[in-house]
Amino acid sequence: MSVATLEHVTRTFESVTALDDVTLTLGEGELIGMLGPNGAGKSTLLSLVAGLRKPTAGTVRLFGRDPRHAAARATLGTTPQETGLPPTLRVAEVVDFVAGHYPDPLPTAQLLEMFDLTPLARRQTGGLSGGQKRRLAVALAIVGRPRLVLLDEPTTGLDVDARRVLWDAVRAYHASGSTVVVTSHYLEEIEALAQRVVVIDEGHVLADDSLAAIVARVGARHVRVTLPEGTTAQLTSPEWAGATWAGSGAQVVTADSDALVRDLVRAGVEFHDLQVRGATLEEAFLAMTKPGAASGTDTPAGAPVPSLLEQR
Numbered sequence: 001m002s003v004a005t006l007e008h009v010t011r012t013f014e015s016v017t018a019l020d021d022v023t024l025t026l027g028e029g030e031l032i033g034m035l036g037p038n039g040a041g042k043s044t045l046l047s048l049v050a051g052l053r054k055p056t057a058g059t060v061r062l063f064g065r066d067p068r069h070a071a072a073r074a075t076l077g078t079t080p081q082e083t084g085l086p087p088t089l090r091v092a093e094v095v096d097f098v099a100g101h102y103p104d105p106l107p108t109a110q111l112l113e114m115f116d117l118t119p120l121a122r123r124q125t126g127g128l129s130g131g132q133k134r135r136l137a138v139a140l141a142i143v144g145r146p147r148l149v150l151l152d153e154p155t156t157g158l159d160v161d162a163r164r165v166l167w168d169a170v171r172a173y174h175a176s177g178s179t180v181v182v183t184s185h186y187l188e189e190i191e192a193l194a195q196r197v198v199v200i201d202e203g204h205v206l207a208d209d210s211l212a213a214i215v216a217r218v219g220a221r222h223v224r225v226t227l228p229e230g231t232t233a234q235l236t237s238p239e240w241a242g243a244t245w246a247g248s249g250a251q252v253v254t255a256d257s258d259a260l261v262r263d264l265v266r267a268g269v270e271f272h273d274l275q276v277r278g279a280t281l282e283e284a285f286l287a288m289t290k291p292g293a294a295s296g297t298d299t300p301a302g303a304p305v306p307s308l309l310e311q312r
């Protein structure tokens with residue numbers, strides 16, 4: 001069962017193609033992370049699903065209807081990147097006011113508790129911090145028990161604690177059976193929340209798969225090991241030549257960590273603290289979105305890996 005579909009959807013803004021022939025299905029009960037650099041087309045995609053814009057070409061359906069019809073949006077909850085709140089209303093009053101528009105809203109006290117807003121219930125929204133406003137905005141997106149929630153960068157500007165409160169609330173809401181789509185620049189956020197990851201860049205869907213499958217696309221393994229001085233001469237695998245060193249600790253990126261470990265054992269080197277890990281979502285993301293990268297690449301990511309922000 002799908003809650004929303006895009007079929008061959010293109011959206012242009014004058015000379016800019018924000019989305020280019022995108023076909024995507026948002027399934028019932030999924031928690032989908034939408035990941036992409038600035039300007040990739042994520043917000044445009046959400047605005048089409050929410051009926052705020054119309055596609056230049058292709059078809060968008062929300063609960064089987066054109067999302068620009070109000071009836072299609074009756075069970076949709078959204079949080080735009082920036083939210084205006086009436087500054088003189090108190091937090092609980094705003095929640096009550098919005099809840100009043102729905103037939104079966106979540107109880108205000110329960111919602112405030114979920115988002116750790118209970119201590120702020122009587123505070124005027126004009127006196128909230130940016131992060132508190134953000135939490136309230138996401139709470140308002142779900143007050144009507146929507147079947148689909150679109151959260152565009154919900155944790156921008158939140159500190160670590162507030163981000164975790166929000167993640168817990170989103171997970172709890174998703175567990176009640178709703179579909180949730182979260183866009184984010186934070187790979188950590190997508191890793192923490194999403195079951196399915198859609199990677200978008202330059203208006204194209206580069207990948208759409210489970211988190212584990214996306215990470216597995218990057219075949220690189222990172223091997224860390226502490227070696228007694230001078231022992232690398234006994235090792236024969238060519239990857240050792242490209243190791244990065246911190247004291248006697250070596251880090252090697254390889255497509256075949258088993259061969260590297262066999263090499264250590266065969267040479268009889270007294271190694272310590274051996275660690276082998278697979279790629280992270282950040283490495284998979286960079287491998288997919290770096291200029292010239294082909295979709296579905298399995299080339300090992302280089303080391304050290306720059307952060308997303310450095311890259312972009």
Ligand SMILES: Nc1ncnc2c1ncn2[C@@H]1O[C@H](COP(=O)(O)OP(=O)(O)OP(=O)(O)O)[C@@H](O)[C@H]1O
Nearest residue numbers: 013016017018036037038039040041042043044045
């Ligand atoms: N109203 C508009 N007028 C002109 N160009 C637009 C408009 N909205 C979006 N664009 C362009 O479309 C492209 C996709 O933008 P979009 O906001 O969808 O990306 P995004 O992935 O959400 O980016 P960010 O992560 O920075 O929010 C960008 O090049 C953007 O400049």
